[in-house]
Amino acid sequence: xxxxxxxxxxxxxxxxxxxxxxxxxxxxxxxxxxxxxxxxxxxxxxxxxxxxxxxxxxxxxxxxxxxxxxxxxxxxxxxxxxxxxxxxxxxxxxxxxxxxxxxxxxxxxxxxxxxxxxxxxxxxxxxxxxxxxxxxxxxxxxxxxxxxxxxxxxxxxxxxxxxxxxxxxxxxxxxxxxxxxxxxxxxxxxxxxxxxxxxxxxxxxxxxxxxxxxxxxxxxxxxxxxxxxxxxxxxxxxxxxxxxxxxxxxxxxxxxxxxxxxxxxxxxxxxxxxxxxxxxxxxxxxx
Numbered sequence: 001x002x003x004x005x006x007x008x009x010x011x012x013x014x015x016x017x018x019x020x021x022x023x024x025x026x027x028x029x030x031x032x033x034x035x036x037x038x039x040x041x042x043x044x045x046x047x048x049x050x051x052x053x054x055x056x057x058x059x060x061x062x063x064x065x066x067x068x069x070x071x072x073x074x075x076x077x078x079x080x081x082x083x084x085x086x087x088x089x090x091x092x093x094x095x096x097x098x099x100x101x102x103x104x105x106x107x108x109x110x111x112x113x114x115x116x117x118x119x120x121x122x123x124x125x126x127x128x129x130x131x132x133x134x135x136x137x138x139x140x141x142x143x144x145x146x147x148x149x150x151x152x153x154x155x156x157x158x159x160x161x162x163x164x165x166x167x168x169x170x171x172x173x174x175x176x177x178x179x180x181x182x183x184x185x186x187x188x189x190x191x192x193x194x195x196x197x198x199x200x201x202x203x204x205x206x207x208x209x210x211x212x213x214x215x216x217x218x219x220x221x222x223x224x225x226x227x228x229x230x231x232x233x234x235x236x237x238x239x240x241x242x243x244x245x246x247x248x249x250x251x252x253x254x255x256x257x258x259x260x261x262x263x264x265x266x267x268x269x270x271x272x273x274x275x276x277x278x279x280x281x282x283x284x285x286x287x
Contacts, residue, residue: 012148015148015151016146016148019146019243019245019246022246023143026141026248027140027141030138030141030254031135031138033130034100034113034128034130035128035135036251036254036255036258037132037134037135037138037254037255038113038128038129038130038132038134038135039126039127039128039132039134039251039255039257039258040054040112040127040128040129040132040257041053041054041125041126041127041257042124042125042126042171042257042259043059043124043125043126044122044123044124044173045059045060045061045066045122045123045124045125046060046061047060047061047062048060049067049069052125054112054127054129055076055104055112055114055125055127056070056074056075056076056104057069057070057074057076057085057102058070059125061122061123064092065090065091065092066090066091066092066093066116066118066123067088067089067090068085068088068089068090068101068102069087069088070085070086070087071085071086072084072085072086074104075104075105075109076102076103076104076114077102077103077104077109077110078101078102079100079101079102079103079113085102089102091116093116093117093118093123094118095118095119095120095121096118096119096176097117097118098115098116098117098118099115099116099117100113100114100115100128101114101115101116101125102114105129106130106131110130111129111130111131112127112128112129112130113127113128113130114126114127114128115127115128117259119171119174119176119259120173120174120175120176122173126257134254134255141248141249141277141278141280142277142278142279142280142281143276143277143278144245144274144275144276144278146245146275147244147245147274147275149189149190150189150190150243150244150245150273150274150275151241151242151243151244151245152186152187152188152189152241152242152243152244153186153239153240153241153242154184154185154186154187154239154240154241154242155184155185155186155234155238155239155240156182156183156184156185156202156210156234156238156239156240157182157183157184157185157238158181158182158238159180159181159182159183162179162180162181163179163180163181163201164177164178164179164180165177165178165180165264166178167261167262167263167264168262169259169260169261169262170250170252170258170259170260170262171258171259174259176259176261178201178203178213178261178264179203180201180202180203180264181202181203181204181210182201182202183199183200183201183202184199184200184201184202184210184212184231184240184242185197185198185199186198186242188269188271188273191271196271198269199266200212200214200266200267200269201264201266201267202231205230207233208233209230209231209232209233210230210231210233210234210240211228211229211230212228212229212230212231212242212267213226213227213228213250213261213262213263213264213267214226214227214228214229214263214267214268214269214273215263215267215268215269216268216269216270216271216272216273217269217270217271217272217273218272218273218274221279222274222278222279223249223276223277223278223279224249224250224252224253224277224279224280225253226250226262226263227247227248227249227250227276227277228247228248228249228250229242229243229244229246229247229248229276230246231243244273244275244276245275245276246276247273247275247276247277248276248277249277249280253277253279253280254280
């Protein structure tokens with residue numbers, strides 16, 4: 001074996017080991033006691049105080065404020081203060097914000113956490129049950145084998161100004177917006193006709209990393225209906241690395257109670273990207 005071949009093999013081995021560490025961290029995050037695998041309901045709040053399923057108390061939303069009325073016998077604990085709810089408590093969220101508001105049930109009163117969320121101007125509550133069968137039966141997310149050929153070099157082409165456009169989400173009642181900051185351009189290899197240039201719209205997070213939500217030809221068969229890839233921040237010259245081995249599912253692949261954003265219409269790759277997370281099996285909805 002030549003020195004160059006040994007170096008390439010070593011580099012691939014190190015990259016695969018780092019990917020295994022990434023997968024271990026991803027699995028650990030999904031196993032969190034009140035993480036995405038624990039969602040058991042999503043219920044919208046109206047102006048009239050009303051009882052909800054699974055959780056005690058009376059719930060409502062008026063204007064920009066959500067309200068909960070309960071007695072100490074209901075066993076609800078406000079997570080911010082650690083006190084039992086006795087009377088009425090309120091919370092105000094901006095759109096797209098969420099709050100782990102109260103908990104109840106179980107030996108220590110914290111089995112079920114009630115998340116307050118505001119989506120498209122409406123308030124909803126989601127219950128997160130630490131004993132949800134989706135969590136207790138979780139054995140990991142199926143993934144494709146490591147593909148060094150799908151660690152790709154690309155370039156980031158920023159827009160003169162952010163591009164905001166409406167998008168759909170996993171929940172038909174919730175609309176959202178995508179703020180694109182530029183295109184990521186790369187060549188997709190291993191196609192019968194040869195490499196093909198692909199252009200995908202990206203958003204940017206607070207760390208400068210790029211987030212790309214995309215469709216590809218595996219969706220609905222071996223993978224969920226869409227996936228997400230996060231890249232490191234681009235270099236000053238726009239160079240960026242896309243490691244599709246790190247493509248992950250949105251929570252909506254595991255649960256029907258997600259409100260996850262769909263890709264913008266242009267982010268469709270009409271070829272299979274057989275790397276990263278596959279369609280979850282045995283948990284959540286068939287998506």
